[in-house]
Amino acid sequence: MRDRHAPVFLARFCGNCNCGCPELYVDPAAAPERQVIITDDFGQRVEMSVDQFRDLVESAKSGALDDLLDRQLAGA
Template sequence: MSETFAASGDLRHVTTFCGNCDCGCPELFLDDAAPAERRVVLTDDFGQRVQMSLAQLKVLVEDVKDGALDKVVTAVV
């Protein structure tokens, strides 16, 4: 999956969320050529992508660290 997205632009790979399989795990990229509001690119294993600003990613990370998704994760596990 990352090869498809990386080949389509100047995406810098940041991390893969799983990586323990060959199913096309979600990945996080930075697109330095994109407008600031679309610089962060999150891909999923279905070929979809979400784009957001670095400021939006920062809020998302802070919310996750503060436990905003704890109920969701414990319900799935």
């Protein structure tokens, strides 16, 4: 079993309440495919590689995620 270090906190995606907002962490000691961690206010977590996270961020920056979300919420 490898030595685990606590993930390093990077950001909180809300901060306007005390409801347990989603948070972003990085765990340099984790396997490469699990180094980026996003937690939610229900105690769940998503682990992904740095490349997967960068792809997600790029999709958000380009507006592609907004378009997908808007279409789904509109029922298209």
